[in-house]
Amino acid sequence: MVFAVRCPARRCRKYMLVEAADRGTVVTCLICRTPIKVPAEPEPEPELEVLDADPAGLPPAKPLPPA
Ligand SMILES: [Zn+2]
Numbered sequence: 001m002v003f004a005v006r007c008p009a010r011r012c013r014k015y016m017l018v019e020a021a022d023r024g025t026v027v028t029c030l031i032c033r034t035p036i037k038v039p040a041e042p043e044p045e046p047e048l049e050v051l052d053a054d055p056a057g058l059p060p061a062k063p064l065p066p067a
Pocket residue numbers: 007008009012013014029030031032033034
């Protein structure tokens with residue numbers, strides 16, 4: 001399994017895919033060669049929203065009439 005870590009360099013900020021085995025180690029950014037510390041725990045990605053639940057209060061969607 002791979003996951004993304006973000007380069008801390010201000011002018012880079014690229015996401016790098018690292019292997020789960022790299023957790024707790026330091027990888028080198030392929031773009032700017034800044035060392036990136038890989039967190040031991042996978043970080044939640046705030047830019048990806050989980051849409052597995054409907055917001056409360058919305059009426060159920062009506063089925064489309066047959067065309
Ligand atoms: Zn970088």
